[in-house]
Amino acid sequence: MKPTRDWLGLRRELPEGRRNVLVVFSFALPLMLWCLVSYVPWIWHPMVRIADPGEVSYFQKEMLIEKKVFAAENRTMREAGLRQAQGSPANPIFLPAPHKVAQALITAFQTPPRLPNEPWLHESLLHSISIIFWGFALSSIIGLPLGILCGTFRAASRLTEPFIEFFRYLPAPAFGALCVAMMGIHDAPKIAIIFIGTFFQQVLVIANTVRKNDPALLEAAQTLGASRRQLIFRVIIPGSITDIYNDMRILLGWAWTYLIVAELIGATSGITYFINQQGRYRNYENVYAAIMMIGVIGLATDLALAWLGNNLFPWKRQGQKSLWETALDYIRPDYVK
């Protein structure tokens, strides 16, 4: 369909220029909002950063004080004829300015941990990634074949799906205590939580995808003489493989959402440990930096998988695409998931 210049065209694509503007804005708008709140002194800024404590006994330089308290103390000083404190409007410590977080994104990787046995940020991240990887891999090794089986054979579906349907409503973190009791406090129970969070959804989603496979193709193959086994391996699996691949990408995203809970179980570890420690030290820039790293890793993984998928399944491809073009398609939601 031809692009339309109408901003509100129903399900119509916009011209290249307008599309790109919107892509930029989708990231720029939240960032601008954050900048406004951080850098324009009369927007929000509920605190005062003390520049000169005056003669208020407990004020100190660089201290953050609530506006109300600051005004009250200064009133007291004025009435008593003492020197008043000076300060500038500031945001609470839990909302650092964008440039602080940007700095932290670099320095957090360069700063050695405070305690000798604490991990570096990159070590924490790697540990988290390995938990996700093993949880997701174990889930897929069982879930993928089981899902395909359920999608193919009604018998398998009737035997397993009702129970899985029930089990998937049980929140994975609820099994934390049990997992620790069974598997100790280190990585095993964390991987188990990711597994529980992913596996049951995975079987159902993949079974459904396989069931959506066009039955006319199956019939066409039958009339060409395909046996049951050939139907499975030459029609059912290749026919749903692209959709399964996309399901797996979405499921991997879900696996990440279980990460923090999983890492809190037993001995806190990975990026969660890093975030908790930095919070304790009140290094909120680092907390933001760590949270953003999770987003960046998630997005980058999915992007790489999208690009890989485009190369693995040439029949779905509209043409050879570079990683950069994949990224553009990916950001502009006109690609078909």
Added chain:
Amino acid sequence: MSASVLELPDYRELAPEVAARFDKISERPVILEVRNLNKVFESAEGPRQALKELSFEVRRREFVTVIGPSGCGKSTLIRMLAGLDEQSSGQILLDGREVSGPGPDRGMVFQGYTLFPWLTVKKNVMFGLEIGGHSEAVAESEALQWIEMVGLGSFANAYPNQLSGGMKQRVAIARALANKPRILIMDEPFGALDAQTRCQMQSHLIQIWRQVDVTILFITHDLEEACYLSDRIMVLGSNPGHLMEFIRNPVPRPRSDEQCLSPVFLSVKKKAGGVDPPGPILEPGATAEDSHDPGGG
């Protein structure tokens, strides 16, 4: 059946050489035989008879078209012939043996596009051959010949989504023929194509049929298509689907586009159209041609 149809002169009287042609066809062996075929669908509102007591036979290298109004059971019939559905009663014999389940001896081409989207044109055509146990090299060289035959040699490595509707159906024909079926059964294969492409595909199909030893059962609801392609036209009526008439098509071969306007062609078309009931009721004096033309001309 309207009076105007009955008044038409019998083509047999018109052309003795036509009768000779059909006598020759009737000496050939029977490939497909259908005996007292019934199909009843069990639905929520109770049983529904889709086909009733259908019997016919198709002889070797014959081109038979099946025509009838929508819902008269054409697809139901071919699904049973293909072995994809089971008949309620009756027999389907291929070369004298009862068919059970789908098999490569009956090549199918459906109205919807059923190429495997993940396989190239070549691999699609190779599918049946590889399944049938041919080595990859043999399958490939045979597939390429069939692709050449349907005129898509330069598209052997294209994927189906890069082809037009007509090209997809040509690949589907090549894929079905590659298995060397006893009979090629086609369910409105050109129904989704535009008029021009459809014309091209029809003459293309005739060409293929002349080159290859294959019997064709072709379903359509386009009268002109039926007349242009067939040796015989099987006219089905609906509610429930039943055989109304088997018309021998006297139009000589090879057929050209101009022949579609010849009196013989028109009389066949009228005959087939006239026994096709769900048109408007014919006024006395009006011809079947004027008032009922499901093919759209």
